[in-house]
Amino acid sequence: GAVVSxxxxxxxxxxxxxxxIECRSLDFQATTMFWxxxxxxxxxxxxxxxxxxxxxxxxxxxxxxxxxxxHASLTLSTLTVTSAHPEDSSFYICSATQGxxxxxxxxxxxxxxxx
Amino acid sequence: GESVGLHLPTLSVxxxxxxxxxxAYSNSAxxxxxxxxxESGKGPQFIIDIRSNMDKRxxxxxxxxxxxxxxxxxxxxxxxxxxxxxxxxxxxxxxGAQKLVFGQGTRLTINP
Numbered sequence: 001g002a003v004v005s006x007x008x009x010x011x012x013x014x015x016x017x018x019x020x021i022e023c024r025s026l027d028f029q030a031t032t033m034f035w036x037x038x039x040x041x042x043x044x045x046x047x048x049x050x051x052x053x054x055x056x057x058x059x060x061x062x063x064x065x066x067x068x069x070x071h072a073s074l075t076l077s078t079l080t081v082t083s084a085h086p087e088d089s090s091f092y093i094c095s096a097t098q099g100x101x102x103x104x105x106x107x108x109x110x111x112x113x114x115x
Numbered sequence: 116g117e118s119v120g121l122h123l124p125t126l127s128v129x130x131x132x133x134x135x136x137x138x139a140y141s142n143s144a145x146x147x148x149x150x151x152x153x154e155s156g157k158g159p160q161f162i163i164d165i166r167s168n169m170d171k172r173x174x175x176x177x178x179x180x181x182x183x184x185x186x187x188x189x190x191x192x193x194x195x196x197x198x199x200x201x202x203x204x205x206x207x208x209x210x211g212a213q214k215l216v217f218g219q220g221t222r223l224t225i226n227p
Contacts, residue, residue: 006158032213041123043204043217044159093158102147102208104215106158 003027004096006107013084014115021079021110023094029074030096034104035067038091050077084114123202125222134192136221138205141186145207149215150179150190154201162190162203192223200225 003026013019023033032051036044048069050056056069066088068080077096081088091111095104128134140148146167151159165172165179165188172179178191188205202222206215 002161004158034214043123043219046214049213095158097213102213102215103149103161103164104206105161106151109156109158111156 002098002103002105004030004094004105004107006094006110008110009108010111010113012113012115015085016083018080018082019084019112021081021092021094021112023077023079023096023107025075025096025105028096028098030077031074031099032097033071033077034095034097035069035077035079036093036095038093038109040091044093047079081112084112086114088112089114123219123222125224127224127226128195129226130195130197132195134190134195134199134223136190136192136203136223138188138190138218138221139186140188140205140207140216140218142207142209142216143186144209145216146210147208148179148181148188149206150177150188151204151206152199152201153204153220159204195223195225197225197227199223 005024007022035047038044047062048056048058050069050071052071052074058064071077091109093109095106149164150162152162153159163174163179170181176193180189202220204220205218208215
């Protein structure tokens with residue numbers, strides 16, 4: 001149980017375009033979803049916390065207009081990188097929690113490369 | 116701010132030996148801790164967790180030890196196998212806080 005998927009797993013786009021990444025909880029309802037960014041050989045950096053039906057809470061330094069998060073249902077959250085630039089290239093990972101549990105279950109990640 | 120873990124170290128062990136991965140945390144209010152395993156190009160995978168009312172918890176081939184006095188967490192892997200090669204992250208959170216704070220990670224490599 002507690003399986004989280006992400007789509008796409010890998011995406012290459014041109015600078016200036018927008019990219020949408022989906023995060024789905026496959027076998028449970030996710031009350032909260034999280035979006036992380038990870039640079040090579042570094043730890044996970046939390047970008048935002050998303051609760052179903054409400055606005056995401058962004059971490060300090062993360063541009064909410066740049067990284068749009070939508071959590072429209074209990075099984076789906078999306079992250080849209082708007083007007084992507086090469087510096088947005090990274091590994092983006094989502095996670096989800098069930099009910100009031102603290103354990104986060106992670107998706108497989110999405111590697112974004114902006115040319 | 117609060118931080119967990121050390122700079123990313125590397126641990127090399129012989130196949131079949133036991134591995135011990137360490138993590139320090141600084142938030143004394145943290146009461147829930149998780150170890151994750153991350154293989155190259157993949158998302159973190161839950162291994163084992165422990166609450167602050169315990170000092171030891173065992174799983175299949177893994178044991179987590181918690182020393183609240185010195186704010187130290189360790190992950191022991193018994194009879195290390197090639198498939199254990201990965202980066203291991205500790206994470207901590209306090210009751211009521213939704214966020215996990217991750218350590219810097221330890222890369223475990225297995226020598227045949």
